[in-house]
Amino acid sequence: MKNLDKFREAFKEEARELLAGLETSLLSLEEDPRNEEEISTTFRAMHTIKGSASMFGFDQISTFTHELENILDRVREGELTLDSGLISVFLQSKDHILDLLDDTTLDSKLLAKSTELLEEAAAAIRLAGGELSEEIHQETPKEALQKGEEVALVLPNSAQPSSKDEKDDPNLLSTYRIRFNPGRDIFENGTRPLNLIQELSDLGEATIIPYFSELPNLDKLKAEECYLRWDVLLTTTKEQAEIHEVFLFVQDTAEVKIDRIDSPTESAANEDPRIGTILVQRGAVSKEEVETAISKQRRLGEVLVEDGVSKEEIRSALLEQSHVKRTREKLLSDVSSNTIRVSSERLDALVDLVGELVTLQARLSQTVEGVESENSQLVAISEQLERFVSELRDAAMSMRMLPLGTTFSRFKRLVRDLSQDLEKEVDFLTAGGETELDKTVIDKLSEPLVHLIRNSLDHGIEVPATRKKLGKPNQGTITLKAEHAGASVEISITDDGKGLDAEKIRAKAIERGLILKNAEVSREDLYELIMAPGFSTADTITQVSGRGVGMDVVKRQIEDLSGSISIESEPGKFTKFILNIPLTLAIIEGLLVDTGGERFIFPLTLIEECIELQNDSTERKASEILTHRNELLPIIDLRQLLSIPGQVPSSQQVVIANTIHGKVGIIVDFVIGGHQTVVKSLGKLYREAEGVSGATILGDGSIALIVDAGKLAKIASQVLTAEAG
Amino acid sequence: MDQNILVFNFPTNATLEHSAVLLNDLKSALKSKKSLQLNLKEIETIDLSAIQLLLSLFKTAVAQKRELRLLDPIPSAVFEALRMTGFVVNPDHGAQGLMDAIKHYQLEGVL
Numbered sequence: 001m002k003n004l005d006k007f008r009e010a011f012k013e014e015a016r017e018l019l020a021g022l023e024t025s026l027l028s029l030e031e032d033p034r035n036e037e038e039i040s041t042t043f044r045a046m047h048t049i050k051g052s053a054s055m056f057g058f059d060q061i062s063t064f065t066h067e068l069e070n071i072l073d074r075v076r077e078g079e080l081t082l083d084s085g086l087i088s089v090f091l092q093s094k095d096h097i098l099d100l101l102d103d104t105t106l107d108s109k110l111l112a113k114s115t116e117l118l119e120e121a122a123a124a125i126r127l128a129g130g131e132l133s134e135e136i137h138q139e140t141p142k143e144a145l146q147k148g149e150e151v152a153l154v155l156p157n158s159a160q161p162s163s164k165d166e167k168d169d170p171n172l173l174s175t176y177r178i179r180f181n182p183g184r185d186i187f188e189n190g191t192r193p194l195n196l197i198q199e200l201s202d203l204g205e206a207t208i209i210p211y212f213s214e215l216p217n218l219d220k221l222k223a224e225e226c227y228l229r230w231d232v233l234l235t236t237t238k239e240q241a242e243i244h245e246v247f248l249f250v251q252d253t254a255e256v257k258i259d260r261i262d263s264p265t266e267s268a269a270n271e272d273p274r275i276g277t278i279l280v281q282r283g284a285v286s287k288e289e290v291e292t293a294i295s296k297q298r299r300l301g302e303v304l305v306e307d308g309v310s311k312e313e314i315r316s317a318l319l320e321q322s323h324v325k326r327t328r329e330k331l332l333s334d335v336s337s338n339t340i341r342v343s344s345e346r347l348d349a350l351v352d353l354v355g356e357l358v359t360l361q362a363r364l365s366q367t368v369e370g371v372e373s374e375n376s377q378l379v380a381i382s383e384q385l386e387r388f389v390s391e392l393r394d395a396a397m398s399m400r401m402l403p404l405g406t407t408f409s410r411f412k413r414l415v416r417d418l419s420q421d422l423e424k425e426v427d428f429l430t431a432g433g434e435t436e437l438d439k440t441v442i443d444k445l446s447e448p449l450v451h452l453i454r455n456s457l458d459h460g461i462e463v464p465a466t467r468k469k470l471g472k473p474n475q476g477t478i479t480l481k482a483e484h485a486g487a488s489v490e491i492s493i494t495d496d497g498k499g500l501d502a503e504k505i506r507a508k509a510i511e512r513g514l515i516l517k518n519a520e521v522s523r524e525d526l527y528e529l530i531m532a533p534g535f536s537t538a539d540t541i542t543q544v545s546g547r548g549v550g551m552d553v554v555k556r557q558i559e560d561l562s563g564s565i566s567i568e569s570e571p572g573k574f575t576k577f578i579l580n581i582p583l584t585l586a587i588i589e590g591l592l593v594d595t596g597g598e599r600f601i602f603p604l605t606l607i608e609e610c611i612e613l614q615n616d617s618t619e620r621k622a623s624e625i626l627t628h629r630n631e632l633l634p635i636i637d638l639r640q641l642l643s644i645p646g647q648v649p650s651s652q653q654v655v656i657a658n659t660i661h662g663k664v665g666i667i668v669d670f671v672i673g674g675h676q677t678v679v680k681s682l683g684k685l686y687r688e689a690e691g692v693s694g695a696t697i698l699g700d701g702s703i704a705l706i707v708d709a710g711k712l713a714k715i716a717s718q719v720l721t722a723e724a725g
Numbered sequence: 726m727d728q729n730i731l732v733f734n735f736p737t738n739a740t741l742e743h744s745a746v747l748l749n750d751l752k753s754a755l756k757s758k759k760s761l762q763l764n765l766k767e768i769e770t771i772d773l774s775a776i777q778l779l780l781s782l783f784k785t786a787v788a789q790k791r792e793l794r795l796l797d798p799i800p801s802a803v804f805e806a807l808r809m810t811g812f813v814v815n816p817d818h819g820a821q822g823l824m825d826a827i828k829h830y831q832l833e834g835v836l
Contacts, residue, residue, distance in 0.1 A: 194809045208811030212836045217785040223744035
């Protein structure tokens with residue numbers, strides 16, 4: 001049973017993924033209802049969920065999805081169109097299936113919800129002018145669901161898969177018993193029975209069971225006659241009609257009977273069929289005869305042979321039992337062997353351990369440096385270990401990387417539902433869904449992204465009438481885009497709405513005492529004020545936003561990810577929120593530097609170069625401009641910024657970083673070199689420390705702070721602007 | 726060579742076209758000697774009609790209490806045709822393996 005529990009958990013995981021994909025497909029279909037590929041994907045997802053649910057005992061889901069699958073099959077056949085009414089029901093059904101997945105108590109409310117949704121679906125079909133099947137008039141969805149039966153609610157015919165792209169879907173497997181009894185004269189018309197059996201075998205996994213009992217001794221045998229017949233057990237994704245096609249040309253010279261005897265997908269977790277049941281199904285014996293035989297407390301086969309059942313029939317039934325069992329087991333094994341699902345907690349534990357290993361390895365390297373000349377073998381081992389640890393780190397980190405697109409689909413649904421509520425027309429575009437980020441980062445990104453998108457929809461995009469007056473298309477656009485930017489990912493949310501009103505923000509900021517009445521504040525800085533706690537320019541508070549609670553939280557959430565957020569906007573045209581998020585929070589490649597005996601780490605991917613700086617006698621300001629490669633580069637002195645005491649050396653180095661806020665040179669005493677950095681959080685006390693995003697433990701056990709180069713670039717720019725002003 | 730043993734060579738093409746002749750030859754061979762050894766190594770093509778003859782021969786030999794042996798090597802075409810017939814036999818075990826399989830079917834009472 002424990003194994004089954006594991007499979008059930010695996011099914012739940014798989015179902016959640018399928019449901020996420022289903023939602024994406026449904027939203028695409030809303031835009032393009034005739035997209036056959038999406039229709040097929042939707043059907044397949046529903047079919048797989050249904051099959052697997054049945055396999056692992058989720059009967060409510062199985063029954064519910066069966067009805068939905070029937071509707072989708074009609075869509076596939078072109079009998080119905082997925083209009084927005086039906087799409088809405090399907091989207092709600094997707095949410096409902098998620099609830100059913102977590103329902104361990106067979107909640108009657110959920111059962112009622114299933115019924116309600118199916119009735120809504122039926123109503124939507126009626127509204128769209130579609131016809132319901134005969135069955136719907138005979139039995140209500142509620143009755144069907146309560147019985148837990150798989151009944152066709154709206155589909156007149158059974159929902160057997162038929163389109164070509166489903167052929168290899170293991171969830172569509174069926175096992176057939178094909179009784180092939182060639183006529184004695186089958187050789188005469190040139191038919192070769194073994195070729196037909198070969199054709200059958202090519203359709204799937206076959207067990208061929210010959211019957212030799214009619215084969216006479218040589219004296220009575222006629223060379224041109226066929227004496228053998230067969231049972232072929234075939235597990236295949238093909239339909240019965242395709243199996244019939246194999247025998248198309250022997251219809252007059254052979255008896256062929258094809259019975260579907262098992263669906264490995266739906267029955268894998270069930271008890272294997274009993275030999276008595278198989279023989280009854282075959283019509284070899286009656287149920288009563290089996291019961292009588294069993295009551296004799298002897299081997300069933302022996303008793304039945306005594307009662308006149310042929311040994312071949314019993315042998316064939318035994319092989320059928322074995323074939324069914326094997327194909328079910330194979331399917332279960334395939335489910336578990338294609339991928340290994342590992343809980344994210346376990347992955348986190350692995351990454352933590354790798355982090356400790358990286359720290360320990362750094363200590364080893366440092367220790368070995370001291371004995372370098374004395375023990376070259378130790379040095380070689382240390383270097384080799386460093387390489388392996390580096391590879392192990394990358395492998396461990398890559399396991400937690402997920403494409404951002406997995407969350408994009410959720411936002412698509414959000415935009416759909418919200419735009420309907422707000423009576424706005426919005427086209428939601430996404431790009432860069434394949435961009436990967438650490439799972440922990442993605443998890444923490446979801447909430448701020450939801451908030452930003454809601455903001456764009458509520459405050460950015462205008463209602464259609466307003467847009468029309470402004471000469472804009474009725475339908476607004478929100479674009480969610482992700483792309484790599486060095487060791488970071490840049491995510492932007494852009495709407496083509498009314499833009500930010502800088503003057504309104506200024507007035508509100510003055511009113512709230514955030515800026516002085518006559519202060520000269522750049523437009524960009526005014527925009528930043530919308531992320532001040534409690535700041536809102538919204539005239540009305542809606543269900544969606546406008547309470548001024550949110551943007552400050554968004555900023556905090558992004559900064560907690562060691563990321564940054566900036567805003568670009570043009571009145572009447574657009575607003576763009578730009579998030580810069582590190583790929584991972586756990587381990588980064590760093591550049592270790594020393595200033596006044598304190599150690600600091602710069603994220604290596606931001607570093608462009610390091611240059612020498614000869615100090616003259618003039619006193620240096622905290623922030624200056626340096627001309628480098630014909631470019632004016634703001635520089636900032638780390639020693640001054642962080643008030644580090646001590647003698648300034650005559651020669652220092654400038655670490656030039658390219659950040660989202662532009663290039664900045666950071667003056668340090670000297671660069672030590674590259675360093676694999678296990679990122680540790682600073683804790684609440686140091687959270688407000690400007691220009692520092694985290695800390696790490698060095699090989700000697702001391703602590704180095706991780707420099708937030710982007711923040712330093714911003715500080716340098718602000719200082720220079722203030723000085724210029 | 727033992728006078729009571731006859732080695733019977735199967736033709737290259739053991740197919741329906743040659744089955745009638747093969748059947749007569751096999752019947753004669755079985756009657757002529759007490760012990761029959763079948764040499765299948767020349768077989769390149771074999772179909773169901775010849776497979777039937779081969780299996781019937783074994784059935785008949787048991788009925789007539791004749792000794793029947795298969796000689797190695799057995800061509801892969803024979804094993805392939807037997808496999809397609811549904812005859813479970815391991816080609817790696819050669820002639821002895823095939824004889825054991827036939828015996829097994831006979832003991833089971835299905836051949």
